[in-house]
Amino acid sequence: MSLIPQLLFTGLGIGAIYALVALGFVLLIRAASVVNFAQGEFSMLGAYAMVILSGALGIPYLIALPIAVVLMAGFGVLFAGATYWPLRHRGQMPVIISTIGASIFLANTVLALYGPSPEVLPGLFDTPGFEVGGVFMDSQYLAIMVTATVMVALQFLIFEKTLLGKKLQATSQDKEMASLLGIPVALMILITFAYSAALGGLAGILVAPVLFVSVGMGAIISLKAFAANIIGGFGNIPGAILGGLSLGVVETFGAAYISVPYKDALAFGLLLLFLLVRPQGLFGEKIAEKA
Amino acid sequence: MSSTATLAAAPSVIQARTWRGLPALAAALVGVLALSTLVPEQGYTLNIVMQAATYSVAVAGLVVVLGYCGQISLAQAAFFGLGGYGVALGTVDYGLPFFAALAAGVALATVFGVALGLASLRLGGHYLAMVTISFQQILTLVLNNWIGLTHGPDGVKGIARPSVPGLHLDRGDHYLALCLVALVCVTWYIWRLKTTRLGRAMQAVRDNEIAASTCGIDIFTTKVLAFGISALLGGLGGGLFAGAFAYISPDQFGFGESIVLLTMALLGGVQSPFGALLGTGLLVILPEWLRFLRQVYLAVYGAAVILIMVFLPDGLWGLTHRLRRPASVITGAVTPLPLLGQRGIETADIAMRIEGLAKHFGGLKALDGVDMAVRRGTVHALIGPNGSGKTTFINVVTGLYRPTAGRIAIAGQDVTGTAAHERTRRGLARTFQNIRVFRGMTVLENVMVGAERPGNDIAEQPALVVERALAALDFVGLRQDANRMVGTLSYGTQRYVEIARALAGNPQVLLLDEPAAGLNLTEKQELGALLRRLKGHGLTILIVDHDMNLVEQVADHITVLNFGRRIADGGPRDVLSHPDVIAAYLGEPRQDAAA
Amino acid sequence: MAIRHLTRRAFALSTAAVATMPRFARAEDTIKIGVVVPSTGPAAEAGKFGINGMRQALEMVNEKGVLGRKLELVTEDDQTTNPGAVLAFSRLSGRADITAFIGPIRSTQVHAISPDVLKAAKPMMFGGTDPTLTQEGNKWLFRCRPNDSYSAKVIAEFGTGDLKKQKWAVVFSTDAFGSNGSKALEAALKDKGITPVLMQGYTNQASDYTAVVLAVRQSGADIVGSYFTFESDLGIFARQLRQLGVTVPWVGSPSIVNTTALNLAGRALFGTYGVADYAVDATPASKAFAERYQALYKAIPDNQSSWTFDAVNLLARGINDAGSTEPEAIRAALAAIRGYAGAEGEYNFDDKGDGLRGYNVVKNENGKIVFDRRIEFKA
Incomplete structure (x- = not known):
């Protein structure tokens, strides 16, 4: 029996979902020092946008997808205006609490509009997947893994090789210095919010065929993505990916060999362990010395 | 300025205020007991008041941890649940009397609260938030899945109420009276806590951890206490809740409920237990008023959280501050600062000795083997160009950074390995280049934190702490602003608050980190005068500054740093004409020295 | 006053x-x-x-x-x-x-x-x-x-009697509904002298069921009995069950035949049986x-x-x-x-207050719910 390879494939698939959502987290932490508790709702909204576009309006999938992502980017700017901008000088905690408020607001607004029944959103592929050497490869998991890889590469290229990326990096490292250098800091932060929301929305659209589209779909994923972030090292891009993947794998193997009902406890336990033993995560947080 | 005439019989202008409000407490207790007789023995009104009362106790816990101590806790419902399950399982499965079960539940909650507080040793901000969320999630899983212990998702029913002969506490209205008495006592305690030494320490930690630690506050212990008290109150509220409704199940203590409790605290105002009462009452009753909103009710809830954060950062209770009369002036003479009783005598004693101090950041040697001896009763200046390691030096000396090598001794005692607050206990006080005052507190409270420095002679006597703080304000001329919020003062004035805070602690050595930074010319002159007065009374001062004018006015001894090394050390005349200093410091001969 | x-x-x-x-x-x-x-x-x-x-x-x-x-x-x-x-x-x-x-x-x-x-x-x-x-x-x-003791009895009766299966894998949500249902099913099977080869709980909104499905596969069960609370969980489990090649008969609690589940799981639920307290044609x-x-x-x-x-x-x-x-x-x-x-x-209310003692068995025939038969028990 191909037990272990199968578990590994699924674990990596689930982990890629966490990683993709975690990527959106990382950017906001780096650029604006915002820990966004509504990141999961970005995914939920992206999926619902797709349900409307390709389901209700009947727009072909490959055209609806970019429209939904662009809509999400716009939403990200709105989101920044409501939850971040008015509070940006008041420290971290007010922003954390206001993103929690936003998360409740968004989830329940969609609940009021769509009700609790999940919606179906088909994926790009007709085939559910194929078998290789006794391991069933779910096509949607494969799509998620590929997308996560592409997005990481893209993010790396943008951050390290373009002027925009350099400006974004400068903003995330030292806002005062960046604005002295003539970088439009406010614009850079808005771009980050837009990108983070678009990425979250894309993740939601990709996981929709796996988890269905429901109001609660974002909550659990985002909590895990957040955990992935901490395991990998807060605000660290490769860390978020590795953290997400290892969380997915640990969870899946934990469910198979230790306990299914407690698999979330295993994930959070791993997180607590990291927090207490190695709070800087696998890769370490970029901490600026300030005294 | 204080005159010597008041020295003889200095009446305490402010009585110990710890027990203030006891009459109010008694009146409130009589009030709620009377109120509880108006509530029917069972039914909707009873239930809703009971729910509001028990939730309020838990929300009061959030006031301590979030409002006073500034630590985000997203697990208050978990502590509420631990208390509730303590009572439920204690009375139903283990046959304990109600109060024994309540004590067990509260103890359990407190233990876990302290454990979460211990996590704050290494973590802050979003990490700590995540730890509390993880704890919340794991507890929910355990409550649901450890069926043998917790009855699982079915919940526990038939929870007993206390039986005290003659009191009939099993009756709804009588039990409500019990809950209300607990609530009144908790509210009173939290209200008074804010004005105690511990309460001020928590607020200092909230407003500025670094400044708090250099005021002698053990940040870690303070946070652990805040978490412990908060969890204790969560457990108490939960235990009373379990008795009130006779049935509990895990879904009542989930993450969502933690958010509800948090919102209650924020809406009412997290700085005051009265705000917590207000917020809880509103959010328990509001669902009834907002029934017309039906489906969108929770959405409105979420939007309200954002709006509160943006427009009502101090909650509804905070609005009452705007109605209050302007800050009053505290009059009456107080005993002057002890240091005013002495005359400056320069001695050969070493107040602080530093040997071979080094601090490396990776490959960068910010400090590289610096020696320094500060003699008692002198003003010692440390100067050097930007990036020469001055700020690193002061941060290592005060214990904010750990040195790579070297030794630091205060009054002959080695303090090299000790924490910042421990050095403050030995008599070290400091001010900061970028002012670090406690913005959420009044001027007087800021200075009281300084007076409460562990090791200070009067630290344990609340009445004398107020006197000492007022004396320090007298010395810097800020008595009339004592009751103003420190954030409303000008930058220059805030610097004096910092100095008063340091002086109130009656330090052995005072470290001034660029005290002239950001001051205008008049303010600089005033500062110079103040420093000369301090020098005149023989206070030992280590001053770090760029301002040659100021340094020349007051310094008895100057040490010069460059590239992390000491390049000169000695009397002002010798040092300032030393060619290495001139070269390093200015790159060219000093013009004003030449003039 | x-x-x-x-x-x-x-x-x-x-x-x-x-x-x-x-x-x-x-x-x-x-x-x-x-x-x-x-x-x-x-x-x-x-x-x-x-x-x-x-x-x-x-x-x-x-x-x-x-x-x-x-x-x-x-x-x-x-x-x-x-x-x-x-x-x-x-x-x-x-x-x-x-x-x-x-x-x-x-x-x-x-x-x-x-x-x-x-x-x-x-x-x-x-x-x-x-x-x-x-x-x-x-x-x-x-x-x-x-009550659920009857849904469990009906699942057991139908699976062992009509479908003639003996090796049961029971999959259930660990919430109140699922854990009580699974206990009742375990008891009902025990009355027939059967011990399930697998009793597997999961928590609601578990998002991935690979471990559960593999456990079912490893157990060698020839029939699956289930108590799912949420249709989305049921949908994900059903899809993964079929993907990983488990095709044994499956008799589930009422959620398996409700409209949302049919909509979400689609083909993955074809051929399954469900018990329902209400069926139009009963x-x-x-x-x-x-x-x-x-x-x-x-x-x-x-x-x-x-x-x-x-x-x-x-x-x-x-x-x-x-x-x-x-x-x-x-x-x-x-x-x-x-x-x-x-x-x-x-x-027929008994002295405890239970009025009904029967369930309907329905079958999912290519997405259409078809009434199979009603099984009644004596009080």
């Missing part, structure tokens, strides 16, 4: 006496039924279906009248939470003019308000299926759906109910509305049989009901 307080308490204490008085016995004076129902929160939609069923019954009942009067519903929102249910019930129980109650369909909510029902001392019809609810000596509770009474419901609401009814329909009818009959609105008389009359043909099946 003191006087008012006293009168109010005296009033509350004499609730029973007041209710028995033939005061204001005018024809237009209605008999009020207090209803605890979710109109907000996750179950709001289900709550709407419940109200639909009650309205439909009310229409029928009020044509003839009850003791020459009309029935009226007084609803309170339970917000889909346990404390919400307690508050909603306490609002209703505080009113002296309410004769009887219709309670929640969620077992934990019934657990939560059960002590208050005992205090209120008036009959409550409810829909929660946790078997223990009626076994704790609360004589005022009447269940209008078959009996003439259930068919009649469905026809009228479709005419009124333009939708096919499910168990959310069938049990509330029955609850109102049973209360009307109980009050008529009792000949008064005195709670004890109504309780006795309800307990004496035998052979009443409701939409859910034939009601």
Whole structure:
């Protein structure tokens, strides 16, 4: 029996979902020092946008997808205006609490509009997947893994090789210095919010065929993505990916060999362990010395 | 300025205020007991008041941890649940009397609260938030899945109420009276806590951890206490809740409920237990008023959280501050600062000795083997160009950074390995280049934190702490602003608050980190005068500054740093004409020295 | 205030006496039924279906009248939470003019308000299926759906009898519904001398079921019995079960045949069996109910509305049989009901307050739900 390879494939698939959502987290932490508790709702909204576009309006999938992502980017700017901008000088905690408020607001607004029944959103592929050497490869998991890889590469290229990326990096490292250098800091932060929301929305659209589209779909994923972030090292891009993947794998193997009902406890336990033993995560947080 | 005439019989202008409000407490207790007789023995009104009362106790816990101590806790419902399950399982499965079960539940909650507080040793901000969320999630899983212990998702029913002969506490209205008495006592305690030494320490930690630690506050212990008290109150509220409704199940203590409790605290105002009462009452009753909103009710809830954060950062209770009369002036003479009783005598004693101090950041040697001896009763200046390691030096000396090598001794005692607050206990006080005052507190409270420095002679006597703080304000001329919020003062004035805070602690050595930074010319002159007065009374001062004018006015001894090394050390005349200093410091001969 | 307080308490204490008085016995004076129902929160939609069923019954009942009067519903929102249910019930129980109650369909909510029902001392019809609810000596509770011990017995009976399978894998949610159901199924199988080869719990919204499916595969089971609470979980599990090549027969609790599950899981559920307390084609009474419901609401009814329909009818009959609105008389009359043909099946209340003892087995034939057979047990 191909037990272990199968578990590994699924674990990596689930982990890629966490990683993709975690990527959106990382950017906001780096650029604006915002820990966004509504990141999961970005995914939920992206999926619902797709349900409307390709389901209700009947727009072909490959055209609806970019429209939904662009809509999400716009939403990200709105989101920044409501939850971040008015509070940006008041420290971290007010922003954390206001993103929690936003998360409740968004989830329940969609609940009021769509009700609790999940919606179906088909994926790009007709085939559910194929078998290789006794391991069933779910096509949607494969799509998620590929997308996560592409997005990481893209993010790396943008951050390290373009002027925009350099400006974004400068903003995330030292806002005062960046604005002295003539970088439009406010614009850079808005771009980050837009990108983070678009990425979250894309993740939601990709996981929709796996988890269905429901109001609660974002909550659990985002909590895990957040955990992935901490395991990998807060605000660290490769860390978020590795953290997400290892969380997915640990969870899946934990469910198979230790306990299914407690698999979330295993994930959070791993997180607590990291927090207490190695709070800087696998890769370490970029901490600026300030005294 | 204080005159010597008041020295003889200095009446305490402010009585110990710890027990203030006891009459109010008694009146409130009589009030709620009377109120509880108006509530029917069972039914909707009873239930809703009971729910509001028990939730309020838990929300009061959030006031301590979030409002006073500034630590985000997203697990208050978990502590509420631990208390509730303590009572439920204690009375139903283990046959304990109600109060024994309540004590067990509260103890359990407190233990876990302290454990979460211990996590704050290494973590802050979003990490700590995540730890509390993880704890919340794991507890929910355990409550649901450890069926043998917790009855699982079915919940526990038939929870007993206390039986005290003659009191009939099993009756709804009588039990409500019990809950209300607990609530009144908790509210009173939290209200008074804010004005105690511990309460001020928590607020200092909230407003500025670094400044708090250099005021002698053990940040870690303070946070652990805040978490412990908060969890204790969560457990108490939960235990009373379990008795009130006779049935509990895990879904009542989930993450969502933690958010509800948090919102209650924020809406009412997290700085005051009265705000917590207000917020809880509103959010328990509001669902009834907002029934017309039906489906969108929770959405409105979420939007309200954002709006509160943006427009009502101090909650509804905070609005009452705007109605209050302007800050009053505290009059009456107080005993002057002890240091005013002495005359400056320069001695050969070493107040602080530093040997071979080094601090490396990776490959960068910010400090590289610096020696320094500060003699008692002198003003010692440390100067050097930007990036020469001055700020690193002061941060290592005060214990904010750990040195790579070297030794630091205060009054002959080695303090090299000790924490910042421990050095403050030995008599070290400091001010900061970028002012670090406690913005959420009044001027007087800021200075009281300084007076409460562990090791200070009067630290344990609340009445004398107020006197000492007022004396320090007298010395810097800020008595009339004592009751103003420190954030409303000008930058220059805030610097004096910092100095008063340091002086109130009656330090052995005072470290001034660029005290002239950001001051205008008049303010600089005033500062110079103040420093000369301090020098005149023989206070030992280590001053770090760029301002040659100021340094020349007051310094008895100057040490010069460059590239992390000491390049000169000695009397002002010798040092300032030393060619290495001139070269390093200015790159060219000093013009004003030449003039 | 003191006087008012006293009168109010005296009033509350004499609730029973007041209710028995033939005061204001005018024809237009209605008999009020207090209803605890979710109109907000996750179950709001289900709550709407419940109200639909009650309205439909009310229409029928009020044509003839009850003791020459009309029935009226007084609803309170339970917000889909346990404390919400307690508050909603306490609002209703505080009113002296309410004769009887219709309670929640969620077992934990019934657990939560059960002590208050005992205090209120008036009959409550409810829909929660946790078997223990009626076994704790609360004589005022009447269940209008078959409890989970019967759904488990039916699953076991159908799987071992009709399908002739012996090696059972039981997959269940660890919430109240799933864990009670799985325990009942384990017991029902034990009665047939079978020990399941796998008892596998999962937590709701687990998002991935690979480990569960592999455990089922490894166990060598030739039949799967399941208690799923949420359709989305069921949908993901069904898809992964088929993907990983498990094709053995599967008999599930009612959620496996509801519309949402069919919509989400699609082909993955083809060929499965489900037990359902309500099926349109089960009996003439259930068919009649469905026809009228479709005419009124333009939708096919499910168990959310069938049990509330029955609850109102049973209360009307109980009050008529009792000949008064005195709670004890109504309780006795309800307990004496035998052979009443409701939409859910034939009601015969036992001394505990359980009225139904049968489930329908239905089959998913390429996405269409087809009635297979009804299995009834003796009390």
